[in-house]
Amino acid sequence: MSGARRIEEGVRRPDRVTLRLDGADLAACPGESVLAALVASGARRLRDDREGTARGAFCNMGTCSECTVWVRKGAAAWVRRRACLVPVEADLCVLTHAPEAT
Amino acid sequence: MNASMSYDVAIVGGGPAGMAAAERTIGAGLSTCLIDEQPRLGGQILRQPPPGFAVTGWQSGRLYRAARALLARVERLDAFDFRAGHAVLGVGAGHAEEGGFALSVQPLATGGVERIDARRVIVAGGCYDMPVAFPGWTLPGVMSAGAVQTLLKSPQVLPGGRIALFGTHPLMIVLAEQILAAGGEVAGVHFAQPRRAMLAALGPRLPGVLRAWRPLLEGARGLANLRQAGVPVHFGSAIVRAEGGDALEAITLLRAGGRERVACDVAAMCYGFLPQSDLVRQVGAAVRWAPGPGGWETLCDEGMRSSLPGLYVAGETAGVAGSDVAMLRGALAGVTLACDAGALDEVEGARVAAALRARIARLAPFTAMLRELADPQAYLPEPELETxxxxxxxxxxxxxxxxxxxxxxxxxxxxxxxxxxxxxxxxxxxxxxxxxxxxxxxxxxxxxxxxxxVAGFTARFPARAVPIAELLERDAPAR
The missing domain is CATH 1.10.10 (Arc Repressor Mutant, subunit A)
Structure with missing residues (x-):
């Protein structure tokens, strides 16, 4: 866990929705990016590299692709996206690892 | 590929340069499509809070005033097509007979690849933080200064409890103030270069620099604020390594007095910026190695025309110079394009372009001074062999x-x-x-x-990673 947090003073946000992250529930604000929700929750390790070493967010502007995750809206198919470019919405599932073949 | 849309102008990038260009092309009556990966206009410097958020005093600092005014004007325009949340994967030749360009774009929300045709294209892709490798830099918690700044600006998230800043760029002063204003703790600002090197860059250019005095004043005021807030600001303090297990716990810096270990959960690097040049390189426009941090800046004439007829550049893609210059270059690209398209009277266009160039020239001494003062080349940390x-x-x-x-x-x-x-x-x-x-x-x-x-990587389609299945998707229903 990090000391990350949402800034509350002077900020009004929409009501939280529940994001399904690696099978667990995470409260997040609609419109903020999935990466912002992950960072705000204190999550730091977003993936492992080939050596099994932890990796986290790096650029937050779509350039480095370190935050690439799998996302699924409702019953749609899983797609790979940069988490910094995916807005949080209801019925969104996120996996930090590849979904198992079904 | 799905349905094609056709425009007089496609502008890639909704930051200061792209917005300023759009304002001019729309003003000249040209059908304009502005494309950006982000959900809202503004680019990285004005990364807006998500729709539905209300933030009191958002980006109210003086440094952002001109860009904010531009953003407000462009958001009021309704005569253009803003493709938010669309990634441009490639720019290629358009129709065999009609010429122009064909852009491949990926709507990030719905997926797949669509085609946008445009007679002319302006690439205003902006820039990104120079990534610098040193031992421990892949630990979660080590990130770019831009990552911290955009998390603060848009979703209003503080990425860590104790944030250390290191590098060579004075943007660190601005960022440190933003972290404090957000209620965060700055665990030190570490300029790798000694103070005398910064003064040496400033001194000889001072007369010219004083014509663009606002950023200097803001920098000095910022430094004073940081000192008053008790934030340590060091010069000649160079990062050696980042340490931690599954995430960052501390960074070690080396300076004249010895080594210092600074506990932090975020360490943000700030060594300057590289131009986003993948699209212009992919389509074959001429570029050159940029000074300072490096990367590839696009060669252009005094009207922002690239070496490829019909392809224009604006903002940092043409060379990193900051948002004030980016706005002026964007406007210049829009005016030149409107004249080339016959949508703006040549005489009127030349008059406006000359005025824009004069304003760019006034900012040139400051831009040159900042580039020298922030030049990271002599101060880059050394990776170990296993880094x-x-x-x-x-x-x-x-x-x-x-x-x-x-x-x-x-x-x-x-x-x-x-x-x-x-x-x-x-x-x-x-x-x-x-x-x-x-x-x-x-x-x-x-x-x-x-x-x-040294020749760089060959720039290839797609400019962004896209799943094969989405590239192959055809005849999908209209969205």
């Missing part, structure tokens, strides 16, 4: 050096692509954006060349 240089393909400095040595046996003039083929550096999801400058510099050092003499 990963390519983050995507996990290529260490050792593996990179072996590939460079192998290339050198066959060919004196080898470039970054030859090295990439041997060790996979630059072959990953970021398409080489993170490691290219480092690969080029390592090749230059090993072969006794200047970085500018």
């Amino acid at each position: 990963l240089v390519c983050r995507c393909e996990d290529v260490s400095a050792r593996a990179l050096d072996a590939a460079i040595a192998a290339c050198a046996e066959g060919d004196d003039g080898f470039g970054a692509s030859a090295v990439k083929l041997r060790c996979r550096a630059g072959m990953g999801l970021c398409q080489g954006r993170s490691c290219e400058h480092a690969v080029i510099r390592r090749i230059a050092r090993a072969s006794g060349r200047e970085a500018a003499q």
Whole structure:
């Protein structure tokens, strides 16, 4: 866990929705990016590299692709996206690892 | 590919340059499509809070005033098509008979690939933080200054409890103030260069710089604020390593007085910025190695025309110079394009363009001073042999050096692509954006060349990583 947090003073946000992250529930604000929700929750390790070493967010502007995750809206198919470019919405599932073949 | 849409102008990038260009092309009556990956206009410097958020006093600092005024004007325009949340994967030749360009774009929300046709294109892709490899830099918690800043600006998230800043760029002062204003703790601001080097860059240019005095004043005021808030600001304090287990716990810095270990959960690097140049390189426009942090800036004439007829550049893609210059260059590109398209009277266009160029010239001394003052080249930390240089393909400095040595046996003039083929550096999801400058510099050092003499990675479609299934998707229903 990090000391990350949402800034509350002077900020009004929409009501939280529940994001399904690696099978667990995470409260997040609609419109903020999935990466912002992950960072705000204190999550730091977003993936492992080939050596099994932890990796986290790096650029937050779509350039480095370190935050690439799998996302699924409702019953749609899983797609790979940069988490910094995916807005949080209801019925969104996120996996930090590849979904198992079904 | 799905349905095609056709425009007089397609502008890639909704930051200050792209917005200023759009304002001019729309004003000239040209059908304009503005494309950006982000959900809202503004670019990185004005990364807006998400829709539905209300933030009191958002970006109210003086440094953002002109860009904010532009944003407000462009958001009121309704005569253009803003493709938010669309990634441009490629720019290629358009119809065989009609000419122009065809852009491949990926709507991030719905997926697939669509085609946008445009008679002319302005690439205003902006820039990104120079990624710098040193021991421990891949630990979660080590990030770019831009990442911290955009998390603060848009979703209003503080990424850590104690944030340390290091590098060579004075933007660190602005960022440190923003962290404090957000209620965060700054665990130190570490300029790698000594104070006298910064003063030496400032001194001789002072008369010209004073014509653009606002940023200087803001910098001095910011430094005073940080000192008053008790934030340590060090000069000649260079990062050696980042430490931690599964995430960052501390950074170690080296300076004249010895080593200092600074506990922090975020450490943000700020060594300057590289132009986003993948699209212009992909379509074949001429570029040159940029000064300071490096990367590729697009060559253009005084009207922002690239070497390819019909392709214009604006903002940092044409060379990193800050948002004030980016706005002026964007407007200039829009005016030139409108004249070339016959949508603006030549005489009127020339008059407006001359006025814009005069304003750019007034800012030039400040831009040149900042570039020299912030130049990271003499202060870059050294990776160890086991340090990963390519983050995507996990290529260490050792593996990179072996590939460079192998290339050198066959060919004196080898470039970054030859090295990439041997060790996979630059072959990953970021398409080489993170490691290219480092690969080029390592090749230059090993072969006794200047970085500018080393060819970069061949820029290829797609500019962003996109799943094959989405590239192949055809005849999907209209969205």
